[in-house]
Amino acid sequence: MVALLKRYRYCIIFLGILLFGLTSVLVFGDNRDDSYSKLNYDDWVLDWVENFDKQEIDTLIWSKIPRGKYAWNDMMSDDDRCFDLRNGCLILRGILNDNKSNDTSKYLTGGIYTKYKKSFSPGRFEFRVKINGAQGAWPALWLRPFKQGKNYPWDGEIDVVEHLNFDPYIYQTVHSYYITKLKQFNPKHSKKAQINIDEFNIYGVEITEDAVTFYVNGEKTFIYPNKELSQNKDQYPFFQDWFILVDMQLGGNWVGAIDEEDLPVEMEIDWIKHYKRVRK
Template sequence: MKRTLLALAVLIFVSSCAHTPEWRLSWEENFDSPQIDTSVWSTISRGTAAWRDTQSSDARCYDWRDGKLVLRGIVNDDRTVDTAAYLTGGLWTKGKKAFHRGRIEIRARLQAARGAWPALWLMPYEEERYHWPEGGEIDIMERLNFDSVVYQTVHSHYTYTLGIQDPVSSSTAPIRPDDFNVYGVDMWPDSIVFHVNGVRNYAYPRIETDKPGQFPFDIPQYLIVDMQLRGPWVGPVDPEDLPVEMEIDWIRYYEWK
């Protein structure tokens, strides 16, 4: 009898652990048309933040090749129009499309260069309500220079302002440096789970704490896809390495039933 009950308990445990959510494809962007879908995307305007101080709508920073979006970082050869030494292309869904409680996967290839800083990331859709870092930031992928790894990170008041790293807020994952890789994140009410090429990298959980702002991520987010150059983290640019490209094959957003 005890063996029967034990076997039944093991069966129930295995069955529950084997359960996986049923993902349903909700939206995808394949970049098949050689133009930006302006109902979803806008080019990113230049700003003062380190990640944004070379963003430009210059047509040379955007291209389509073999059904893929190409975002470039280039030397600015006409500083009478824009005083930035370098120009980069980037798109975001800010004010147009939000993502919440689902899985995002992006297939991309990243060229390497000194000072290259391509990124795929999420920010709060209602930015007027959630100022950085109180509303959080989810970095699906950042690559620096010639690295053979990418960084996957969350930022918040808890991790950035208070500087608390329990739980740890960032991890690296290996990539195929010269090939396409699939970068992904799952947004759950109780955790943010990162993966690369279908392999889980790490998870950032919601925890019980008396410190404020530990898990602000369970809110609608907008997506940012951008080529970046230079900055305090990535370092200076070598203009001899430019132009440098990030190719985006497709983006898919899944929701669970």
């Protein structure tokens, strides 16, 4: 018997390792970054994914966000220094502008959106992102209605992530006419969620007829309900088609002063996914 064991000891060792591996997957999960062990996907089907694995940003889907008059876009630039594709990630930067030959702004920031190009139906959105931190940095992942109204953001906005400076948490928020104009804050429309800014995190939101539900790494963080399932679009304009925005920004009254020694600052976006709900 001992001789037999010695003869087949390598086979036994290999089978033991294989059995341990299979047991680990069954007990602990496979630890893949692109899945939630805590969420039920039975009611959802993957509709679209952006992996940023090409050499250039797909301009059939994305456009660089132009400069605007609001605090979130008043430093937006198409300068190549604000954008990169690295190791399968989109890199968006906030930088000190040391070359003012084409743009006199002191600071420049990068952002992209699918506005006018690709719409997404109500469903589940997921973003795998490493935010990083800098004093004065204000990166965001958010959604706005594909059919734009005249009264932004009264016609609806969903902020999946807004992050300030080096905070160990993010803000997840909805905006509407009911909240912005009528100043109705019941139900609550915003909440903080704890994160580790030194790591990639998966940020999610589900949009249904009933509610907008936010997640961080598969943990439910916040729910904004459709009160009594009413048809009041002032209170719940969120069951509509959206476009995606991903952007870096610097400064403003909310985030505070910029520390130039912290620049450039990067946000790294690994992937973005959209799921449609399965009707049963």
